[in-house]
Amino acid sequence: MKIFNTLTRSKEEFVPVHEGKVNMYVCGPTVYNYIHIGNARPMIIFDTVRRYLESKGYEVNYVSNFTDVDDKIIKKANEEGVSSDEISKRYIAECKQDMDHLNVRPATKHPLATEEIDGMIDMVRTLIDKGYAYKADDGTVYYRTRKFEGYGKLSHKNIDDLEGGHRDIKVTGDLKEDPLDFVLWKPKKEGEPAWESPWCEGRPGWHLECSVMAKKYLGDEIDIHAGGEDLIFPHHENEIAQSEAANGVQFSKYWMHNGFLNIDNKKMSKSLGNFFTVREIEEKYDLQVLRFFMLSAHYRSPLNFSAELMDSAKAGLDRILTCCDNLRHLMDNETRKKLNEDERKKLDEAEKFREKFEAAMDDDFNTADAVSALFELVKFVNTNATSESSEAFIAQLMARIEALCDILGIITVKKQEELDFDIDALIAERQAARKEKNFARADEIRDELLAKGIILEDTREGVKWKKA
Ligand code: AMP
Ligand code: ZN
Numbered sequence: 001m002k003i004f005n006t007l008t009r010s011k012e013e014f015v016p017v018h019e020g021k022v023n024m025y026v027c028g029p030t031v032y033n034y035i036h037i038g039n040a041r042p043m044i045i046f047d048t049v050r051r052y053l054e055s056k057g058y059e060v061n062y063v064s065n066f067t068d069v070d071d072k073i074i075k076k077a078n079e080e081g082v083s084s085d086e087i088s089k090r091y092i093a094e095c096k097q098d099m100d101h102l103n104v105r106p107a108t109k110h111p112l113a114t115e116e117i118d119g120m121i122d123m124v125r126t127l128i129d130k131g132y133a134y135k136a137d138d139g140t141v142y143y144r145t146r147k148f149e150g151y152g153k154l155s156h157k158n159i160d161d162l163e164g165g166h167r168d169i170k171v172t173g174d175l176k177e178d179p180l181d182f183v184l185w186k187p188k189k190e191g192e193p194a195w196e197s198p199w200c201e202g203r204p205g206w207h208l209e210c211s212v213m214a215k216k217y218l219g220d221e222i223d224i225h226a227g228g229e230d231l232i233f234p235h236h237e238n239e240i241a242q243s244e245a246a247n248g249v250q251f252s253k254y255w256m257h258n259g260f261l262n263i264d265n266k267k268m269s270k271s272l273g274n275f276f277t278v279r280e281i282e283e284k285y286d287l288q289v290l291r292f293f294m295l296s297a298h299y300r301s302p303l304n305f306s307a308e309l310m311d312s313a314k315a316g317l318d319r320i321l322t323c324c325d326n327l328r329h330l331m332d333n334e335t336r337k338k339l340n341e342d343e344r345k346k347l348d349e350a351e352k353f354r355e356k357f358e359a360a361m362d363d364d365f366n367t368a369d370a371v372s373a374l375f376e377l378v379k380f381v382n383t384n385a386t387s388e389s390s391e392a393f394i395a396q397l398m399a400r401i402e403a404l405c406d407i408l409g410i411i412t413v414k415k416q417e418e419l420d421f422d423i424d425a426l427i428a429e430r431q432a433a434r435k436e437k438n439f440a441r442a443d444e445i446r447d448e449l450l451a452k453g454i455i456l457e458d459t460r461e462g463v464k465w466k467k468a
Contacts, residue, residue, distance in 0.1 A: 027227035139200025155233035
């Protein structure tokens with residue numbers, strides 16, 4: 001299995017630090033509002049990575065934080081006249097609801113920055129003791145960026161080029177030794193949440209939070225660290241500087257970054273107004289469609305969000321779910337339980353779709369190609385599963401589709417309202433066929449519905465249906 005590693009800018013064979021185990025850390029959202037569909041992209045992608053690793057037999061320890069202390073949270077709290085804690089708790093609960101509807105499994109652990117302050121103080125102390133950090137006159141603790149030799153290795157930036165970009169900061173009379181130094185601990189301002197520390201009453205810098213939570217829940221050397229590509233610099237670069245200086249070992253073997261989600265081919269941003277929360281999308285679509293839409297593209301490519309593409313994702317997903325639905329209705333064949341020779345051959349043939357799916361996923365989680373392989377399997381099933389098929393044949397085809405869907409996090413059972421919608425659509429089509437005196441088609445639809453266990457009744461108010 002190969003993973004594209006941002007650190008080496010190449011696809012590398014995946015070899016975990018400890019055989020059979022994967023420790024992965026995914027930077028989670030800052031919780032000051034409902035999450036937007038851009039935030040949903042890394043959640044869906046890395047949940048799928050986790051599911052695939054588990055399907056390969058790895059034991060995955062998946063940690064993803066909530067950043068619950070931050071300027072944006074404080075601002076929102078002040079606007080509403082409530083505490084930061086109330087804001088972050090509220091939006092963590094809302095985020096968990098969105099994750100659930102996206103079928104993103106809860107992490108093994110979702111640490112909160114505010115509950116890990118002791119670990120943060122410990123790491124700052126270690127960094128000061130080792131000469132990688134210093135306290136300025138106002139109590140701020142800074143990281144001494146130039147002291148860390150590998151600085152820039154993740155973002156492939158040259159430290160001297162960075163200095164140029166920061167020159168303006170130096171002129172403003174900063175308390176830093178060097179404009180490149182970044183904050184580990186900052187002093188409290190009026191009305192802000194704060195904790196006691198050896199340097200000043202204050203709060204941690206954002207980069208420090210992730211280094212400490214990864215260390216506590218996954219150890220000093222982790223396998224995969226992931227997030228959106230905007231986090232490569234400075235967030236992840238700074239995490240490496242902190243963790244490697246403090247722990248003395250390589251922090252993460254593989255760094256994975258998803259591309260950005262754009263809207264109507266423009267960068268999604270609040271100021272442009274082209275911005276959707278997951279909740280807004282849920283008003284129009286089942287969130288399974290959003291998940292399927294995200295997986296239909298390669299995770300490292302930019303992805304454009306548009307109503308048109310969502311509708312095509314909806315149609316694609318529907319094809320898969322309808323196939324599963326049909327299989328369920330074909331499932332109990334009373335007359336023939338066992339496979340015949342022809343079916344055995346067909347099952348061998350169907351194996352190639354699973355192989356294709358795996359080959360795509362093994363190639364840096366190419367979900368776009370994996371979805372194509374799943375569509376091929378669906379087509380194969382639609383052609384070969386009939387009311388003449390044995391129960392074992394149908395069950396095995398079903399198991400194969402379900403296994404692939406499970407890796408992608410697609411729930412194969414249609415929601416009741418969608419099933420009702422499908423039935424209503426078929427009834428409407430049957431009525432139209434009757435009107436056109438196309439009785440053959442009308443009868444065909446009646447049989448199709450009967451096969452789904454739906455009985456039609458002609459009433460004065462029109463056609464009604466019930467389950468047999
Ligand atoms: P934030 O709350 O801004 O720290 O973001 C949480 C996660 O969402 C990070 O991994 C970001 O990289 C990711 N993210 C934010 N906006 C987008 C976007 N438009 N497309 C893809 N990922 C995004
Ligand atoms: Zn982080």
